[in-house]
Amino acid sequence: MPNPKPKLILVHEPEKACFGRLVGDGFPSERALEITSYLAQSTDLAPEFDALAAACDRRGLAFAPVELDNAASALAEADPSTTLVWTLTDGIAYFRGGAAPALARLDGLRTIGADDSLFALCQDKFRSGAVLGALGLPVPQAGLARDGKWLVEPPASAAGWFVKPNRLGAKIGIWPDSRVSELDHALELSRRVFACYRDDVVVQPYVAGRNARASFLGLKPDTGVEALGIAFVDSGGDFQTMQDSLALYGETGEAARAAGAYIEPELVAVGDSQPAADARIRRIAERLIQGLGLRDVFSIDLRVEADDTVHLIEFEVCPGLPCFDFRDYCRAQWGLSLADAMAEAAANRLGDGLRRG
Template structure:
């Protein structure tokens, strides 16, 4: 641990560490593979740690990548004045990355990202939705079911319902039948989710529209909502399933690239075709920043209807930095590679 040089510490939880722990806890290997795949950004970013170190060196920063299991010891020894901590992967249930910003706070270290309390909130979709609704934001109402029983009855919906795990990663669906047209099937899905993943399900009225993502990186401390990048993310399907996700990231995604079968979803600026929807999304993100405390680095997922109706689906405090959409955002908004954008962000935090 260098003590004479400003240092960026990147804390990440590897897929294998998560997989081994889940298997030890009794999860079937196939389920453990699926669950741990949500940590694929650790797998995808690891080959670029050398590039990150070189980019940091340009700013006279040291770079240290720390696996989560070793973070407590490393952060306890870090220099409070010359260290900034960036948490790559979050989690409060299957994943444990939410502990990293709490450890940083415990040791008096500066962080890039939101307060640790929001790491927990964003990972519990039902509680998060309740808070977002209280703020007056356009989030779909939700019911909650556990293992075939309603804990909170879902609202009526003429368009059917959408069923998703409450705490597992950030996906908006697991299987192709996650959209259903009767509540009996929603309860069957909750049985399946509980058997596979030991999780509750959120059951929301289905909302039509295109999937859109707002990305944000506060490269400079005074960066505001003007740096938000909002894009439609079109993958050819109505929503992303577990299989879709696994085909894009981690070892499966790397194998697809090697085989020449990898295909990224298409990105299109929302403002190019629906400027009013783009304006609404910006206003929602602004409220999330002011009222909820989002800052530094985050993403927000939406559904956008053709008439510019916007539905807020969820927010992420640890967006997939090495994913295609965030890399594209760094290029378009900041004119930088991911490594250079991360290094400059860290340098600005340590020199202001």
Template sequence: MSTRKPKLILVYEPEKACFDRLVADNHVPKRAAEIASYLAQSTDIAAEFDALAIACQTRGLSFAPLALDDAVTVLASEVPKTTLVWTLTDGIAYFRGGAAPALARLNGLKTIGADDALFALCQDKFRSGAVLGALGLPVPQAGFARDGAWLVAPPASPAGWFVKPNRLGAKIGIWPDSRCDDLGRALELSRRVFAAYRDDVVVQPYVAGRNARASFLGLKPDTGVEALGIAFVDSGDDFQTMQDSLALYGDTGAVAKASGTYTEPALLPIADSQPRADATIRRIAGNLMVGLGLRDVFSIDFRVEADDSVHLIEFEVCPGLPCFDFRDYCRRQWGLSLADAMAEAAANRLLA
């Protein structure tokens, strides 16, 4: 019988590995860098590795960060009963992190987070929107275009449409003119996205309101929607562009912090001003946990109108753990640093 110390393995895809692979696949370096920036949390989390090791040690665990390219060999040698795999970065197209939970399952290892099927679903915005709609959730109906041609025509929208890449992060490749008032412009945006990123676009009716995020980390396996942290994310703009995203994370964010130009969006608890919307979001999250299988750690993005109407935009099974909003959530909800919250959640699954 094995006496190996219980271990938390954090699997991540480094930005540079992704960038090098994209360039080798003939992506323009500037665009490859923009695409790889979606993995900035793998860069930012490195500063937490020592704290994670200490936090795990105090709870009877060992900690091992693991680059994705080494996962095939390393995970095959781990002991199923004493190993927990936490996948930090997802992806099925430009990124490959969705392979990590599948590798863990292949080797009989325990995992934290959703099963690998949801890693694929959440990265395909058109398909995930169809599934969310089938569950009766308030997701905007979407059209679908590729390089200037409709695959699925979008619905009519007096308020115009919002255009975003389908398989990249919802904000990657988004320009200031991504909200448009005519469908010809939407098709032009699809050509720009295809030329820059080789991706299709989702074209949704524009919905008014404020951006909101629900963050979740279940410190114990039976934690429910009462532990959601639901906040408006106010940056002063209607939506976040690619440039805005680059300024918050990874190397660009680090430069901004060093120069004193770094500014985080304000996080304002929704329950303080719109308790009915807060309750609606908790019901939606509960439906996703039961009907879709979200668990352990995730985030959900919404638009919330002044009359408490709530629009579900997307869900993420690999939320940006080292990002400002998830750190804030760990402090507010659990009274813990990011490292202690992660270690506590892991210990409660491995040592229960």
């Protein structure tokens, strides 16, 4: 009897399923649409599932995209000796993708990406900031407010503060007035965020600099920080709002592009103009890999000042794979399309496991 073909299972939470659940939970349709827009990488990648299947087949793998609601049964039926699970969409609050790596672990299946504990940590910005600070990383200190009341007061800041949701959207400020000069304004924003999204807000001292992103895909299990793609992401604004985010992905992004309301941000390699900052970001990534356990696929968002001061804003264990920046990274670093890069990483991970098994 022939050996079963190794298989890559890609678990993803569709926008539509999440939208229905949020509306059923009492969110107005407009807010539910905004929230579910963060799952648009499922929408954007779905048209490429055939290309992914073909790329996997060329490398001797089967490919199975599985919607999150079907993941428990699909993973329970999978063969631990020949299966690799890749979780496309994360979440512990509005979204539920963080359950997938936990289910995989429960069923004894290998995964690509960080372990399930980091899926939970990265979605809670206040807690993750505390852990990153304990690791000695340059993350801004933070206060925490809920519906107009301080749970933790923020530190003093001569430059003002930046206000963002704790569990929704990571670094975005939701509204254009999310940089504030008065803490009363921060509390007002916390009331607005709570009313609209039922979330707390993180209030951090405002840090200057250009927005930068470090992208990573470990094509081979021993790939290190030399493979990071580190670029300034210049979109014309100081920070991203909800409206900016809606223009990046999914159906809302398609509409924005069709209407001419979206200009793709420019990517410029940090090392071209600030090699010292590039080196610092690689050391930060190395610390995240060693001290936190990031691996295989992740991204890091940062602010870089002109004097090479680097501020770590957040890390993501489910970076936006179909987004322009990660596609550009796959082409520039690996010379591969997104589908081929994903399939190659999965084949190498499975092959390494099969050899060791």
